[in-house]
Amino acid sequence: MIEEWYDNRVAAALDRVNPLDTRLPADWEDVIVRAGRTERPARRRRRLVVLAAAGGTLLALVPALAFTSVIPSVTDWLSSPPAAPSSLQSFADLDRQAPAGMAPDVIAAEARRLMTLRRSTGSDAHLVIAPTRSGGFCYEITAVPSVGCDAHREIAFGPGLAADNLSSGPAVIFGSVLMSEASNVRIRTGNGERRTVPLTRVSSPIDASFFLAELSMPTTFPISVDLLDGDGLTLVTKTIPAPPSP
Secondary structure (H helix, E strand, O other): OOOOEOOHHHHHHHHHHOOOOOOOOOOOOOOOOOOOEOOOOOOOOOEEOOOOOOOOOOOOOOOOOOOOOEEOOOOOHHHOOEOOHHHHHHHHHHHHHOOOOOOOOEOHHHOEEEEEEEOOOOOEEEEEEEEEOOOOEEEEEOOOOEEEEEOOOOOOEEEEEEOOEOOEOOEEEEEEEOOOOEEEEEEEOOOOOEEEEEOEEEOOOOOEEEEEEEEOOOOOOOEEEEEEEOOOOEEEEEEEOOOOOO
8 A cells, every 4th residue: 555645735834934044054953744644546546745844844755775867858848748648637636636725726737747767676757747826836756656746836945755665665755946056965864875966957937956866775764865055065954754653
């Protein structure tokens, strides 16, 4: 069974009351908020993975480590290929299946494929993005699968972690960034392993940066994700804690 979570509303609310301060020390402690569990129709089960909000909000779903390379795609929105029908359906489901007052108002028909991650399993995971009517975006990580939103552009730095199974890999670590000065992310595990992953900037109407990397299990938690500027200086750090015990 794929575990499913939904807390984009909580993440956005925390960003409004506690805006991101990039002057904070790199290792400031994150406040963890876990949302309620929701059930999806058995026909097409998927996990809604939440991005981290400014106050340090993060929902960690899976363990990991061991990276494969990202195949960069074009960053121009209009030149990117349209999303597959299955992704269009995923985005349409976000509005139709969302709890009252939480629909992201995503423009599913405009979804495009922006990045591709070559996985150790031999399959590819794609980052697919669709704009929302309020100026934000929703995303899907195919092959895991995971979907989520920053519908109102309120999450300055939102790393997340997802996998089909909490007890086996590989997992995918991913994230979105609104800060224009950011260039890379550095991923650090509790056992001292680290990797720097470049951000891919997506042009208007998305106007945000994204990253993807594969993580194999097991690894030692917590996992820290540092957002770096072009000089390698840490802008802010978010921490992925160990997942809840079964």
